Amino acid sequence: MADKQHLYLVDGSAYIFRAYHRLPPLTDPQGTPVGAVYGYTTMLWKLADDLDKADGPTHLAVILDKGSTSFRNEIYDQYKANRPPPPEDLVPQFPLIRDATRAFSLPCIEEDGLEADDLIASYARVATRRGWDVTIVSSDKDLMQLVGRCAEPDDGVPEGGCIDMLDTMKNQRIGPDEVVEKFGVPPELVGDVLALMGDSVDNVPGIFGIGPKTASKLVVEHGGLAAALDAAPEMKKSKLRDRLIEGREMAELSRVLVQLKEDCELPMPLEDFKLTTVPRDPLAAFLEKHGFTSLLRRLDGGNGSLSRPTNLHPAKPVNKGAEASQGGNRQPLPQMPEIDRSTYECVQTIERLERWIERAFAAGLVAIDTETSALDAMRADLAGISLALGPNDACYIPLAHGGSDMFAERPQQVARETALTMLRPLLESDAVLKVGQNVKYDLNVLARHDIAMAPVDDTMIVSFALDAGRSLDGIGGGHGMDELAQRHLGHTTLTFKDICGSGKKAIPFGEVPLDRATEYAAEDADVTWRLYANLKPRLATEGGSRIYQRVDRPLIPVVAQMERHGIKVDRGQLAKLSEEFAAETGRLEAEIHAIAGAAFTIGSPKQLGDVLFDKMGYKGGRKGKSGQYSTDQAILERLSAQGAEIADKVLEWRQLTKLKSTYTDALQAAIHPDTGRVHTSYSLVGAQTGRLSSTDPNLQNIPIRTEIGRQIREAFVAEDGNVLLAADYSQIELRLAAHMADVPELKQAFANGEDIHARTAAEMFGEVTRDTRASAKTINFAILYGISRWGLAARLKVEADEAQAMIDTYFQRFPGIQRYIMETLETVRERGYSETLFGRKTWFPRIGSKNQTERQGSERAAINAPIQGTSADIIKRAMARMMPALEAAGLGHVRMLLQVHDELVFELPATDVAAASPVIERVMAEAATPAVSLDVPLGIEIGTGASWGQAH
DNA sequence: CTCCTCACG
DNA sequence: GACGTACGTGAGGAGC
Incomplete structure (x- = not known):
């Protein structure tokens, strides 16, 4: 052969x-x-x-x-x-x-x-x-x-x-095997599955209402498309049966199309x-013509890597100024050898581990990555640790590999507790900087083994400080390791999926053979080390040091600790609410079906739209590209105003099902079995403006606006003897707008502690009534979000002309606002990014787009980013200073649990509220100083109670 | 996997 | 003269 x-x-x-x-x-x-x-x-x-x-x-x-x-x-x-x-x-x-x-x-x-x-x-x-x-x-x-x-x-x-x-x-x-995994059927039956599910890209019709899952199930059950279609009349009555019978012709046609x-x-x-060695000259000419110089160097045997070509430019530079700074993203790489996974060492003995620790101490800087059995830092078990001291100078220390299969021999490795005892002095040494990619995760995993890793640096957050928002159409704008490796090192990393598989076939990392595990894990540390060498110097040259060193970096251990604290939720209370919501939902469902005269899936916007606008004949427009009726809240409220009883009931049904599925059910499932508390995960790079985001579960969108939703907040509680304390910045974004746009009237109003929306109403309409105050409030928010007459008109339910007149009046009364908007946009167009008062950059690569909708969208975001971002900077500074301030006051046992953009939630003994409140208030109110001196005071509102609901 | 809807600041 | 949009998020359900 x-x-x-x-x-x-x-x-x-x-x-x-x-x-x-x-x-x-x-x-x-x-x-x-x-x-x-x-x-x-x-x-x-x-x-x-x-x-x-x-x-x-x-x-x-x-x-x-x-x-x-x-x-x-x-x-x-x-x-x-x-x-x-x-x-x-x-x-x-x-x-x-x-x-x-x-x-x-x-x-x-x-x-x-x-x-x-x-x-x-x-x-x-x-x-x-x-x-x-x-x-x-x-x-x-x-x-x-x-x-x-x-x-x-x-x-x-x-x-x-x-x-x-x-x-x-x-x-x-x-x-x-991969085909079976994807389609659930072997390759020879893929055509049958495709014929049933259709393909929207090629416009192969398939059968309406049958997707990949159903298609695959049918083909498996009946052994093929033809058999499935033939069997349809004998199936028990169902939507699927009807669809199969009705769609028969389309499926047969589709079968021919996919053949x-x-x-x-x-x-x-x-x-x-026949493939032969590629002749050099035509290829060289092509590479040269298109500026693929790194490939050209490689062709001629130079050391150029297959990384990004160095003399290519990002397309559509915003303008000359921006081009120069965007070039900063692509500085020549420090000379580093290409990644060679065969150089990595698997550390399996105490002697070798000692040697690595010794060398790490000598280096003073070590890139580190922990490998675990799951993605959730609060539940995952530590499987191993990888270290890197330089390019291709990396190792993996397996700590818990093998062992789940009783017949397999456990590979040789240093016992976990022994290894961690040896590593602790290194990981906790002030003299050695530990660099991670999303190091908060490693911090939490290690904390569960009583290791307090410090000091740390984080390549993900460095990248965020430099390049937030810098994606074009979402390409290459993220801060994940695989993406950063591709962008900055021109290297494609092994992915977790490559090693562990995915879906049902996935195996825990601890079951991966050591040679594969070493390639993957050590590569992560190696890549982290290289990224750090690549990105860190840019902080100084591109003005990212201030925000990284003073705001984001100090926050890493703080947020890590908040996640470990978690918050207690009352499972019984949530279960009770779930039941109540379920009962009420069932009642509403019956009523809605009765009014509609037929059963349908209320939760399907598509079916609901058809029922409301086709079957029942209400008026309402089709919406854009999907050709589907819109049935969102605004539309339903309009129908309700026309007297459509069904619309009210659907709205109520939606609210209850939402509360049940997203909150009362999901939160019960999120309670940690050991701690009995809910531990969210905050993303430090989640929002391009610098805000945090919260996932698994999201604790930044717990209901509060409606009475019925508020009950869910009552289920967030303190331990016995403790209370929850919620501290909010009051109107912080408007205060910042008043400062940044320099609006004397608004600054004065805040200084006097006035009702800011009332003051706006007085300035604009001459009198303060409930209506004018409400309009003023809407307009104030519209300003923060980047205003348009249509947006404002829709919110205020007035004509666009009228909205425009209000905007004109607003700008007349507060000329600083208009000036701020113009100047902000000018700066962003010129430099490509906006900046907060603390120097956080957010990039807007689409600000010069020829597509109007896209450009205007960028403009609104650019107007908002400095305000939202400055607010985020301020609360982050407060968070970083909070525990040291409380400790200084003898209140080190107060626990900071949650952050919700302008609010911090604490848990503390009821007896300490009086002592802690002034400390918390002071830290928050003074969080901008001394870096920035604001012309407006920052107002703080504090409340306490047995539950989060009561603390408001 | 994408769209729609809706929860929050 | 339009875009039934507001800025920033994450989650769940439906559909295909």
Whole structure:
């Protein structure tokens, strides 16, 4: 089998669409967009580079779609009919794909009237019949029909070649097992599943109301599409049965559409696909032309890595000023050897561990990552720790691998408690900086083993301080390790999924064999070390030090501790509410169905819309792209005003089901079995403005606005003998707006402790009534959010003209506000980012967009960000100072539990409220000083009670 | 996996 | 003269 042939068929068209959406928009020296082409080039490179490797290609061709119609359009004229035109900056890249392929001297196949899929299927068939292996480079689900297929016995080959797929973006081989995992059926039945579920992208109709899950279930149960359709009339009466009977024709049509044509004439014989060493010159010319200099260096044997090309520019620079600073994102990398996972050490003895600890002390800086059995730091068990002291100088220390399988031998490793005892002095040493990626997680895991790791630095938060908001269409703007490694190191990390699998097949990290575990874990530490070397110097040169060192970094251990504290919730109280909500919901459901005259799923906006507007004939508009009726609160309230009783009941039903599913049910499930409390996880990089966000569960959106929802807050309680204390900043964003926009009238009003909305009403309307105050309040908020006449008109339920008149009046009375808005936007357009009073940057790459909606959206966000962000900075500073201040007052036992943007929640003995309140108030009120001196006082409101509800 | 809706500041 | 949008989040349910 030495001369085994292996054909790679690259689905080029599909690749560039994916590459376009996954990669940052880059342009070459001529100004042509080349982001997708760059991705495509590196992929071809990698494939061609694998020549001669085991399982690498011996033959390779690129297959492209040609034209927009195929024989399928003759069968079904709507085929691919609703596909939107490709994005503007992708179009010029199509021809470049052919150029790139030619540059590699690779064959490029396309044929009128045929789709790439059909050509691929045909070539694959011919090749397997000759006994060749075939790898289809694509992730297209239609092509998964071919996976696992081998030559037939009567093809006359002794050992038939087989087909698999390779998804280069996920670096994943797709064999029959993966297909079964995805579709629940083997490859030969994938076509049947696709025919049932349809495909909205290709506009294959399928059967309405049947998705992947149902489709797969039907095919498995009946053994195929035809059998499932035949069996429909005998099924018990159900929606599904009706759909199958009604949709029969559509399914049969869809089956034909998804069938790949395997007998196409082959435009070029297989032999011509023979892969040889790629001739240098045409490729060099291509790379040079498009400015792919790092690839060019690599081609000529230099040390250039396959990382981002250094002389490409981000597309559509906001303007000249912004371009320069965006370039800061792409400084030349410090010379580092490429990541080589074979250099990592698995530390299995006390002697080796001692050596690493010794070296870490000597280095003074160590990147660290903990591996655990789960994602939740409060529940996960520690499986191992990895350390890195430099590029390719990393190790993994397994601590709890193996052992769950009684028959497997537990691999050699240092006992967990022994290792942690040895590591503790290092992890707690002031003389050694520990660098992590999302180090709050590691902090909490280690805290549960009584290790208080300090001092720490965090590459994720450094990235946030530098690049918050810097994504384009969500590409490459995140701060996760995989994304940062890709962006800054040009390196694709092993993912957790690669190692542990996903879904039902997933195994805990502690069951991963040590060699694989070491590659993954040590790589994480290595990457963290490199990212730190890469990002940290930028803090100083790009003005991020202040916010990172003074605000965000000190917050890491503080928030970690809040998460560990958690908050007690009264399970019985929640269960009681759940029952009440369920009963009331059931009653409402019956009433709603009675009014509608039929049963339907009230929770389905689609069905509800059809009932209200088609069946019952109420008036209301269709909404935008989905073609669905909107049934949101505003619409239902309007219907209710017209006397539609059903609308009221639906609103009430929605409120109750929401409260039950999201709060009373979910919170009970979130109670930690050991602590009996609920531990949220705060994201320190969650909101681009600098706010925290809260997940699993979200404790920043517990109901308060309605009486019925408020009952849920009553279930958040203090332990016996304790009380909860809630401290709020009052109107902090308006106060900051008054300061930042320099509005004397508003500043004066705050200084005097006036009702700010009443004062606004007086200024604007001359008199203060309930109505004018309410309007003034709406307008005040509209200002903070970036105002538009239509938005204000919708909120106030007046005409746009009238809203505009109010805005004009507002600007006239408070000219500082208009000036602030103009100046903020000017600065953001010029520099590309906004800044808070404490120097936090938020980037707005879309501020110069030609798309009006997009641009105006960015403008509103840019007006709001400095205000919302400054408020976030202030409460973060208060949080960082809180415990030291309380400790100084002998109140170190007071526990800070929650942060809800402008509110902090504490738990303390009832007897300490009098002593603690003034300390808390002072720390919060003075949180801006001395860095910033505000012209307005920061007002704090404090309340206490046995529950969070009562503390308000 | 995306959309819709809705909970919070 | 439009966009039934407000700024910032996260979660659950439905659909396909």
